[in-house]
Amino acid sequence: MTIDEMSPVPFYVQLADILAAQIADGTLKPRTPIPSEAHLQQTYGVSRGTVRAAVKLMRERGQVLTFPGRGTWVAEKQP
Amino acid sequence: MTIDEMSPVPFYVQLADILAAQIADGTLKPRTPIPSEAHLQQTYGVSRGTVRAAVKLMRERGQVLTFPGRGTWVAEKQP
DNA sequence: GCGGATTTGTACGTATGTATG
DNA sequence: GCATACATACGTACAAATCCG
Numbered sequence: 313m314t315i316d317e318m319s320p321v322p323f324y325v326q327l328a329d330i331l332a333a334q335i336a337d338g339t340l341k342p343r344t345p346i347p348s349e350a351h352l353q354q355t356y357g358v359s360r361g362t363v364r365a366a367v368k369l370m371r372e373r374g375q376v377l378t379f380p381g382r383g384t385w386v387a388e389k390q391p
Numbered sequence: 392m393t394i395d396e397m398s399p400v401p402f403y404v405q406l407a408d409i410l411a412a413q414i415a416d417g418t419l420k421p422r423t424p425i426p427s428e429a430h431l432q433q434t435y436g437v438s439r440g441t442v443r444a445a446v447k448l449m450r451e452r453g454q455v456l457t458f459p460g461r462g463t464w465v466a467e468k469q470p
Numbered sequence: 471g472c473g474g475a476t477t478t479g480t481a482c483g484t485a486t487g488t489a490t491g
Numbered sequence: 492g493c494a495t496a497c498a499t500a501c502g503t504a505c506a507a508a509t510c511c512g
Contacts (some may be wrong), residue, residue, distance in 0.1 A: 319491060322495060359497045364482090380482045381504045401499060425479060438501050444479085459478050460508030 315356050318358060320385065323358050324365035330356075332375055335386055347382040394435055400435050403444035407436075410445065411454055414465055424462040425455060 313330045315323050334340040347355065352363045367384055368378045378384040392411045394402050413419045428435065431442045446463055449455045457463040 313507085324495080350481080362496060365495085378482075381480085381506095382480065403499080429477075440502085441500060443489060444499085446478095457478070458509090460479080460510080462509095 315358060321353060322365075324362050327352070327356055327358065327362065327366035328369040328373075331370060334372070335375060340386050342386050342388050345385050348383060394437060401439045401444075403448065404447035406431070406435055406437065406441065407448040407452075410449060411452070414454060419465050421465045421468050423453050427462060 313333065315326050315330075319326060321329075322368075331340065331346060335342075340346055346367075349360055349363045349367070352358075352366075353360055356363075367376065367378065370384075371378060375387055376384050377387055392412065394405050394409075398405060400408075410419065410425060414421075419425055425431075425446075428442045428446070430441055431437075431445075432439050435442075446455065446457065447465075450457060454466055455463050456466055
């Protein structure tokens with residue numbers, strides 16, 4: 313999946329949804345790290361600010377946990 | 392040379408240009424190391440991130456080569 | 471070979487400025 | 492005015508590679 317430049321949905325929301333889909337389909341598994349901010353930047357062609365906004369949204373959704381210096385990890389599956 | 396705080400040119404570009412000038416005028420010679428990131432930080436009063444951005448730019452210009460644990464070295468003179 | 475110091479690599483936190491719609 | 496998006500610049504923390512006594 314990629315960011316749709318033409319979509320009215322903000323880039324950071326699109327990115328959060330892409331990563332959420334990867335969690336849902338098992339591409340990203342609970343207790344494993346998601347790609348770093350720098351990696352997501354490169355992969356999706358967006359700025360770090362946009363990546364951080366996406367990850368912040370996912371934290372607020374309870375989908376990931378962020379640890380300074382260690383990265384952002386997929387949360388336990390919601391029961 | 393020092394960083395000009397008032398210049399519209401980003402600090403990291405200014406620093407890369409300062410070091411490039413030192414290579415050009417022989418202050419820094421081919422096959423010798425440039426000062427460490429920590430040293431450049433102190434000397435020019437910028438953060439390590441800014442130093443690293445400057446060195447990255449110089450690598451992209453082919454002016455220096457970086458070796459983890461050994462430092463960054465002035466490249467062979469371009470013929 | 472080992473331990474400590476040095477140097478670069480990686481990762482996130484935060485703030486500010488600029489531009490656009 | 493506000494939200495989005497990008498770039499710059501500061502900081503912290505820790506890991507990995509190298510060097511040297």
